[in-house]
Amino acid sequence: MAQMTMIQAITNALHTELKNDENVLVFGEDVGQNGGVFRATEGLQEEFGEERVFDTPLAESGIIGLAVGMSTQNLRPVPEIQFFGFVYEAMDAVSGQAARMRYRSGGRWHAPMTIRSPFGGGVHTPELHADSLEGLMAQQPGLKVVIPSNPYDAKGLLIQSIRDNDPVIFLEHMKLYRSFREEVPEEEYSIDLGKANVKREGSDITFVAYGAMVHAALKAADELKEEGIEAEVIDLRTVAPVDIDTIIESVEKTNRAVVIQEAQKQAGIAASIVSEIQERAILHLEAPVLRVAAPDTVYPFSEAEEVWLPNHKDIVEKAKQSINF
Amino acid sequence: MSFKNPLEGIEEKFEMIQILDEDGQIVDEDNVPDLTDDDLVELMRRMVYTRVLDQRSIALNRQGRLGFYAPTAGQEASQLGSHFAMEKEDFLLPAYRDVPQLIFHGLPLYQAFLFSRGHYHGNQMPEDVNAVSPQIIIGAQITQAAGVAYGFKHNGKKNVALTYTGDGGASQGDFYEGINFAGAYKAPAIFVVQNNQFAISVPVEKQSAAKTIAQKAAAAGVPGYLVDGMDVLAVYKVVKEARDRAVNGEGPTLIETMTYRYGPHTMAGDDPTRYRTDDMDDKWEKRDPLVRFRKYLEGKDLWSEEKENEIVETAKEEIKEAIKKADQQDKQKVTDLMSIMYDELPQNLEEQMEEYKEKESK
Numbered sequence: 001m002a003q004m005t006m007i008q009a010i011t012n013a014l015h016t017e018l019k020n021d022e023n024v025l026v027f028g029e030d031v032g033q034n035g036g037v038f039r040a041t042e043g044l045q046e047e048f049g050e051e052r053v054f055d056t057p058l059a060e061s062g063i064i065g066l067a068v069g070m071s072t073q074n075l076r077p078v079p080e081i082q083f084f085g086f087v088y089e090a091m092d093a094v095s096g097q098a099a100r101m102r103y104r105s106g107g108r109w110h111a112p113m114t115i116r117s118p119f120g121g122g123v124h125t126p127e128l129h130a131d132s133l134e135g136l137m138a139q140q141p142g143l144k145v146v147i148p149s150n151p152y153d154a155k156g157l158l159i160q161s162i163r164d165n166d167p168v169i170f171l172e173h174m175k176l177y178r179s180f181r182e183e184v185p186e187e188e189y190s191i192d193l194g195k196a197n198v199k200r201e202g203s204d205i206t207f208v209a210y211g212a213m214v215h216a217a218l219k220a221a222d223e224l225k226e227e228g229i230e231a232e233v234i235d236l237r238t239v240a241p242v243d244i245d246t247i248i249e250s251v252e253k254t255n256r257a258v259v260i261q262e263a264q265k266q267a268g269i270a271a272s273i274v275s276e277i278q279e280r281a282i283l284h285l286e287a288p289v290l291r292v293a294a295p296d297t298v299y300p301f302s303e304a305e306e307v308w309l310p311n312h313k314d315i316v317e318k319a320k321q322s323i324n325f
Numbered sequence: 326m327s328f329k330n331p332l333e334g335i336e337e338k339f340e341m342i343q344i345l346d347e348d349g350q351i352v353d354e355d356n357v358p359d360l361t362d363d364d365l366v367e368l369m370r371r372m373v374y375t376r377v378l379d380q381r382s383i384a385l386n387r388q389g390r391l392g393f394y395a396p397t398a399g400q401e402a403s404q405l406g407s408h409f410a411m412e413k414e415d416f417l418l419p420a421y422r423d424v425p426q427l428i429f430h431g432l433p434l435y436q437a438f439l440f441s442r443g444h445y446h447g448n449q450m451p452e453d454v455n456a457v458s459p460q461i462i463i464g465a466q467i468t469q470a471a472g473v474a475y476g477f478k479h480n481g482k483k484n485v486a487l488t489y490t491g492d493g494g495a496s497q498g499d500f501y502e503g504i505n506f507a508g509a510y511k512a513p514a515i516f517v518v519q520n521n522q523f524a525i526s527v528p529v530e531k532q533s534a535a536k537t538i539a540q541k542a543a544a545a546g547v548p549g550y551l552v553d554g555m556d557v558l559a560v561y562k563v564v565k566e567a568r569d570r571a572v573n574g575e576g577p578t579l580i581e582t583m584t585y586r587y588g589p590h591t592m593a594g595d596d597p598t599r600y601r602t603d604d605m606d607d608k609w610e611k612r613d614p615l616v617r618f619r620k621y622l623e624g625k626d627l628w629s630e631e632k633e634n635e636i637v638e639t640a641k642e643e644i645k646e647a648i649k650k651a652d653q654q655d656k657q658k659v660t661d662l663m664s665i666m667y668d669e670l671p672q673n674l675e676e677q678m679e680e681y682k683e684k685e686s687k
Binding site for chain 2: 025051056057059061062064065066067068069070071072073074075077092093096097102103104105106107108109110141142144164165166194241242243244245
């Protein structure tokens with residue numbers, strides 16, 4: 001076992017799959033000699049050569065279109081979108097093409113690609129670097145959307161994403177890249193997609209979160225414990241498809257839920273989960289299912305992001321609102 | 326500007342290549358492609374067959390027996406001359422008007438009709454057909470062609486990716502991105518732009534200040550050729566040489582074929598009289614690819630009216646049979662579509678599958 005940051009765990013996962021499967025190709029802007037702007041691909045070109053780990057011209061639509069074409073030639077592309085806000089440039093290639101490859105060919109072709117990309121607020125980036133666009137991706141049938149909250153999960157989920165035979169959007173929260181280290185096995189392991197993880201057990205209220213918000217939810221749970229409130233914290237890990245069974249099982253036990261996302265409130269992952277809960281467990285509920293989310297503006301210019309981003313205090317407040325309903 | 330305009334004289338660099346003129350006369354003896362008599366006859370057979378298929382498809386569409394259809398008459402040399410340079414293992418990425426190339430690449434005719442009707446089996450290429458179904462988004466296939474070509478190169482295969490778009494498609498960002506990627510990786514791709522003069526109703530002059538589409542390749546460092554798209558020998562020859570270059574590791578080529586569609590954009594209500602004149606139609610019909618190639622073959626004693634009639638009758642018979650077979654195809658079910666969304670059904674679709682199985686059993 002080694003202590004790894006999330007970015008190191010991601011590099012380790014890429015290394016594992018490049019070694020395991022000669023059809024895996026890693027490419028994108030600056031991923032070659034430079035090792036990626038966050039060093040996610042550090043040392044990989046040197047070890048696996050320019051044929052398998054390489055720089056692309058600076059064009060996001062071209063990068064994903066290239067990956068779609070490669071998919072027909074028995075290759076397993078792992079393209080990087082340098083920052084996820086840039087995916088707007090590639091929306092047809094992602095949603096119009098990659099996501100529909102299996103469907104539109106009647107199963108003759110498929111697109112086993114994993115699109116990796118950094119996203120997430122709190123690190124003072126310029127515009128269109130930090131946006132949480134997972135809701136937009138999750139709305140597209142044919143895609144899977146995975147968001148790890150820690151180094152251990154990042155490695156296991158990325159390995160599983162690369163092995164998956166359908167396109168996976170793998171979103172890496174920038175704030176989590178180097179914020180902490182934890183034990184990550186050097187050997188390979190995988191974590192199933194579409195399976196949530198109960199991070200903390202509790203009997204009074206369920207928190208459903210993913211990505212950086214898992215840490216806010218855990219912090220809120222610690223604070224509530226001091227007041228005698230036991231919160232259960234579910235880390236979704238995959239936001240499309242959502243592990244609804246784990247959520248419902250928890251809500252049937254706690255009878256209350258708060259769904260938390262860093263993204264804006266309108267539409268989105270949390271809204272969909274709230275609907276699922278009330279469709280499946282309304283008679284178990286003691287209070288309305290509440291949401292913690294960002295306001296419905298464009299992602300803020302960075303000086304305003306501290307106030308704009310949801311935090312553990314917002315979660316504590318909503319939890320109390322639910323308990324006192 | 327006190328400096329010389331680099332665009333000055335650019336037309337001379339992109340002169341139109343022609344081998345067979347409108348009267349069926351060879352005008353460039355040195356470049357007559359190396360094709361056997363059987364090849365020449367086969368090329369003509371394919372063009373005649375496709376003209377009949379077009380006429381029948383339009384009629385079937387009007388009877389409500391076909392759905393989406395984009396007419397092909399006028400573009401036979403451009404479509405079939407270019408495809409004739411392909412090998413079976415080469416990969417075809419057609420646009421929506423390029424159904425004839427798919428058929429000659431191996432897609433059974435009844436499946437082409439199912440594609441038109443909107444049945445997914447029409448998109449399901451048989452195992453031995455290296456192709457994707459016709460692209461609907463203008464230009465999306467161009468970046469994909471670069472990826473297929475990258476794959477051929479990476480896997481050490483001596484094959485090419487051949488893709489098609491139109492004059493409108495050459496305005497898309499993906500057009501440049503695809504050519505540029507293929508150029509940067511020296512990937513074996515051939516990009517054919519069938520310039521049929523109109524993107525639905527917008528004339529090519531309004532697409533760009535560029536005098537030719539072929540010259541757009543220069544910006545990506547890729548050779549671009551302008552070809553008479555009504556001359557099947559010229560189209561074949563240029564694509565064949567592009568293929569040879571590609572498999573020799575010399576990279577991609579852009580080819581602009583000057584052509585014309587006689588019919589409407591599609592059968593869904595487009596009225597070409599709103600944007601084209603009879604004079605223009607007449608001018609292009611005088612350049613017809615079948616007329617000139619027929620003259621050429623007759624001059625070589627390779628073609629006769631009798632032979633042509635035989636092909637027309639065979640085509641009609643095969644079309645009739647294919648429609649019959651398309652009619653017999655199982656009705657498409659929503660549950661079929663659910664099962665081709667993912668390798669393994671996710672929980673949400675699993676639940677919906679049960680719901681729709683129930684609905685469909687009633």
